[in-house]
Amino acid sequence: MLPAALQRVTEGVTPYFCFLLLVVTLGPHQFGFHLAELNAPQDVITCRSGKSPAIVSSEGWVSCIPMSEAQFATVSSVFTVGGLIGALVAGPFCSRYGRLMAMQLTSVFFIAGSIAETFATSIAVLAIGRVSNGLGAGAATVIVPLYISEVAPAQSRGFFGAFTQITVNVGILFTQTLGYFLSHDGEWRYILGTGIALATAQFCCLIFVPESPVWLAARYETSAARKKARRILQRIRGKNANVDAEVATWPGAARSAEEQSLLGHVAAAFRGGAAESIVVVAPRSPRRPAASTVLKAKKPTVGFFGLVTDPFYRPALIAVIGIMFAQQVCGINSVIMYSVSLLNGMLPLNSAVLTIIISAVNLVTTMLSAPLPDRLGRKTCLMLSVVGQGTSSFLLAFSIVYGVKILSAISVLTFVAFFAVGLGPVPFILASELVGQEAVGATQSWALGANYVATFLVAQFFPLINTALNAKLGGAGWVYFLFAFFAVLSTIFFWFYVPETNGKKDADEVWGRTARVD
Template sequence: MLPAALRRVTEGVTPYFCFLLLVVTLGPHQFGFHLAELNAPQDVITCHSGKTPSTIYGKGSVDCIPMNEAQFATVSSIFTVGGLIGALVAGPFCSRFGRLPAMRITGLLFTAGSIFETLATSIAMLAVGRIFNGVGAGAATVIVPLYISEVAPVQSRGFFGAFTQITVNVGILFTQTLGYFQSQKADWRTILGTGIVLASAQSLGLLFVPESPSWMVARHDDPATLQKARRTLQRIRGSKANLDAEVANWPGNARSAEEQALLGQEAAGISGDGDGEGVVVIAPPSPRPAAAALGKAKKPTIGFFGLVKDPFYRPALIAIIGIMFAQQVCGINSVIMYSVSLLNGMLPLNSGVLTIIISAVNLIMTMFSAPLPDRLGRKACLLISVVGQGTSSFLLAFSIVYGIKILSALSVLTFVAFFAVGLGPVPFILASELVGQEAVGATQSWALGANYVATFLVAQFFPLINTALNAKLGGAGWVYFLFAFFAVLSTIFFWFYVPETNGKKDADEVWGRTARVD
């Protein structure tokens, strides 16, 4: 017999829904895959493995592409530039044209990007492929969570929403493992070519995925579309599922509970006619009081730049931008994107094997930490995470500088584990909880923009700063003292400026202020 919590999560889950979940999460999976794909084969791709370029596949094809450190950093970080573009464009596009066309376009972008990367014979060609994949990845991080939230059973949307982050980490683990076995000679092209297989599988699977019923209902109110939306939802929920409660608020369906109660009272009520006799009065349908009330209370939507100009929302904007920058400047992508070359020879394990272990720890901790923000609170998880990651950074730097290899290995593992506790998932939760519904869209756009900008800065400049510090101070590992310093600054920022949102009914209660009246 299944535990109650597990029964609640699996209630309403059908094989067809599982198929949809598998197909659509191939988008976030490829985000993780392409984020880490150059890590393991870095030395081979850049001709730093002791070999010189040689033609092996025919005219114009080489087994490596000569690059210096700055050029490789640019190729790596340009993925995040594409991600920023994709994230900003995807929201308006999928709102206007639908979730399904948007996801299909990401499949095409992933396919084109992977082809460019696999066949690349120059830095420019490799960079173009990275941009295409970045745009697809950025778009997928926006579209897929929306689609899952709209097709998942109501009582388990939070659980299945976590699959986006989980599949990102699965993608990272997959590519790190593949890179361990394929990072020699021209075999790195096999790693990048696997992206073509993943993108093709996504594109093929999406041919059998329907449009989100919620989007169809929100964008169209004609009877044919509403019937199609209901048939789609019935297929997702199962032929025997009762949809009445879920579709109650769809246009053309049953009136609101308030209106039904009112009409019921009017139909069955006794009205006096002045002489004491009662007559049955059947009143015509009246306007929906609930809808009218909501219409009066509804706040105007806040735009992207309106969020900056309005002092009412400015504290939330500063908080979310600070949180997103903290997520990156504490150094997680220094491990995800550069760990093999960075840690080579510094630790007791082969750096490729350690990278696989790191990715596995990241995945496992992400899964086990999913309930913590609701149990401990968002701010508590952020503080535990940043203090733990900062301490791990300090110990990692200390152990590398003084050659304590076992401490180095343990520190890098705890560094990743603490990230998964709070800095990984919580920033994206807070982006929708620090403001009211009227400003959620604009806040999410700022959050994604800040995240990709910070990711770009770390990806682009980390290798250069690391090399400069090592040359200036002698030895390796000094850059992690810098990450520890950023963790201290982030801790101070979280403590004094980021409010707790867990258990608060709305953004006004979060900030301890009176609701705004426009």
């Protein structure tokens, strides 16, 4: 007998749904894979390691690509430029052409990018491959959560929605593990070549993935489209499942019932021989208000720039952008993207082994922390996360500067663990809870934009600032004092500008104001 909580999660879950979940989450998996793929083999790729003794091997194969620290930082960071473009374009594209076509296109970008990276012999080709993979990754972060929310059973959408973040962390752990074994000579290309296999596997498996039934019903509000959508849903839920209640929530469902009623009246009239004098009035459902009432009650959609110019939404915009920047400037990607090179020789463990452990801690903590935002509150999790990460940053800097290696190892693990408690998942939850439905789309766009801009800034300038501080102050580790300072600023910002949304029925209650009348 399964526990009640587990029964609730597994209710309505079929083997076919599990297959769909596995296939579509290969998108976020590849996001994590490509985000961290250059971490372990950095020194080998850039010809700065004794494990890559020759630029051109005896067989004529380029074993490494000479590049400076600034050039490598650029190659790493252009991934986030592609991610920003992919994230902003994916929303309108999948709304118009469907979730399935959008996912198929992302897998094409992943294939093309991985091929370019694997066979690159110059910085330019490697960067082009990174941009292409970034486009696929950015799009996947938008499309896949949307698809999962539309095919998962209603009572467990939150649980399965967490699989997006979990598979990102699985991708990071996977590529760090490959990096440990393959970061020598020209074998680093096998790490990048694995991306080709992943993307090709997803592209082939997407042949067996159906379009989102919710999107079909909303996009084509015809009886044929609704029948097709219902067949898809029935297949996902199982042939014996009752899907009537779920279908009733789809756009156009109520109108469809009225249309069928009208057709029934028309057919009856024709059978009675009085077709020439038919005047049919649609029966009004007691559950639906009159059309005029709907139009008056509906708020106009707020656009991307409308969010900036309207003072009503400005506090939410400031909070969202601040949260997204805090997520990155507290330093998580300094560990995810550069830990092997950064921590080499500073800790009691081999830095590649420690990076694998870090990735595993990140994955496990993310899974264990998933219920916390609902139990403790969003703001509480953010405060715990940023204080814990800031403290870990300070201790990490102190221990590296003064050579306390065991404290360094513990600090870097707690640094990653505290990120997963709040700064990792909560910003994406808050982006949709600080505003009403009329402004959710624009707010999400600003959130993704701020996130990728902040990620780019850290990826591009962190190695340069780290080198400059080390040269100026002597030794290593000073940059983590800077991250600790940013954590202090983030804590102050969260305290004054970020409200608690947990348990609040809408954005008006969150901000303690009366509903806006337009």
